[in-house]
Amino acid sequence: MNPATTPDSPHSGEAANAKHVMTAEERAEYERLRRHAAARHRRARSAGSSVLLLLALLLAPLAVVAAWVHDTVSDTGRYVETVAPLASAPPVQDVVINRITDRVVENVDVQAVTDSLVRTLQDAGAPPRVIAGAESLEGPLRNAVRTVVDRTVTRVITSDAFQEVWEGANRRSHAAVVNMLTGDREGAVGAVNGTVQLDVGEVVDQVQQRLVDAGFEKAAAIPDTDRTVTLFETEQLGKAQDAMRLLDIVGTWLPVLTVVPAALAVWTAPAHRVMLMITATGVGVMMVGLLVALALVRRVYLDSVPPEALPADAAATIYDMFVRFLRDSTLTLLVVSVIIALVAYLYGPGRLARGVRTAAHRGTTATGRALENAGVRTGAVGRRLAGHRQWITGGVMAAAALALVLWNHPTVGAVALVLGVALAVLIILAVLATAAGPAEPAAEQAERRAVP
Secondary structure, three states: OOHHHOOOOOOHHHHHOOOOOOOHHHHHHHHHHHHHHHHHHHHHHHHHHHHHHHHHHHHHHHHHHHHHHHHHHHOHHHHHHHHHHHHHOHHHHHHHHHHHHHHHHHOOOHHHHHHHHHHHHHHOOOOHHHHHHHHOOHHHHHHHHHHHHHHHHHHHHOOHHHHHHHHHHHHHOOHHHHHHHHOOOOOOEEEEOOEEEEEOHHHHHHHHHHHHHOOOHHHHHOOOOOOEEEEEEOOOHHHHHHHHHHHHHOOOOHHHHHHHHHHHHHHHOOOHHHHHHHHHHHHHHHHHHHHHHHHHHHHHHHHHOOOOOOOHHHHHHHHHHHHHHHHHHHHHHHHHHHHHHHHHHHOOOOHHHHHHHHHHHHHHHHHHHHHHHOOOOOHHHHHHHHHOHHHHHHHHHHHHHHHHHHOOOOOHHHHHHHHHHHHHHHHHHHHHHHOOOOOOOHHHHHHHHHOO
16 A cells, blocks of 8 residues: 555545645636636626615705705795795885785775765855865875875785784784695685785784874775785696605605615715716706706796786796795705715715826925924924824815705805815815924933923
8 A cells, every 4th residue: 555645644634735826717717717706796886886876866856855844844944934035025015015005005095085075065155166176185185085095005015023923923814824734724824726926914904003093094994805916827736746745744754765865875886986076966966967957947936927917027926935934045055966966976086186286285284394494393283183184174064064064054155164164174184294393202201201
């Protein structure tokens, strides 16, 4: 028996555990399979990231609208901020003044006054010329009545007291917005037969009382009917109400369900920076589309309101007041998207990005060197800042993002402020890192620590 093959041979275990050495053909096949698996994995990640990105982009406009509806309906302060400017808008004031004045003048029987005067003059035997002159007083008297009523109504509508009454009434009847969306007819705003109407009955009551106090007893006969101003008139109101109810329900979670796919799209993509830039650009494009849609809806709304129901300038003012916070939120998100895309690009290998980074580095370095030459050195703190620059930059960016998230309804101005502060902090930290000065030798550091 060959001793090399016996079980007791000391070399048998080494032979069993010997590592197989791949041949050139096996190595080539292994590399090919590994590249194929990596490519397949990369394609799968790209496909999944693309699906998540598409979902986030489709949800982005709906999330903005849903958040706006939810805030307007659930937040009393936000609702009052939305409708309060209507009381001071001249076009809306003119509509209310004209409507109330017309109702009062219609209930002042000027013809009866002139007829009574004519009968009195006839009974007194007045000359025919005097009687004819009394009969012609109807027109001037009606104009005088309208002038006095218009002046009184205007004084009420344009007063600060009316502004306070308007805001107080809307604050107390905040449920009116819910009524408009659900179709209930309670509160100041209600939906009736395809129209959304504003009830100005409280204002009419105040004007009526002031006119009575001023000596116009006939003003007490102002009827209780037709005390509304039509704001919207459309056959699609029912569908819009259904859509608004759905958006109100998902208003809290839809923004979250939009951010999560966007973040997952960036995380699963093979190139995170490129996907972040694509995602921010896509969200910006969707916000531009939402702004265009708001402009088109405005045009459709103005065309749907008959001039006899509401003048065009008043209708435009009402629409702009109602959607201004939605427009502001859209603009803010557009600006944030542009900033994120720009930052992602500046971190890339592009020529312009490298040029900007080089210029910024030279500027902060020159400033730091100037401070160092002037005797202002940051020492160990500066060296620590220089050693952890990436972490510090990420922390400042995260703090800026957190500030915008915690900001109550941030605007473009708020974004500019936070961005300016973040850039200032980064520049200051970069200058301090450059002004650290030369590091002390180890022996000198040990000797300095040993001195009490």
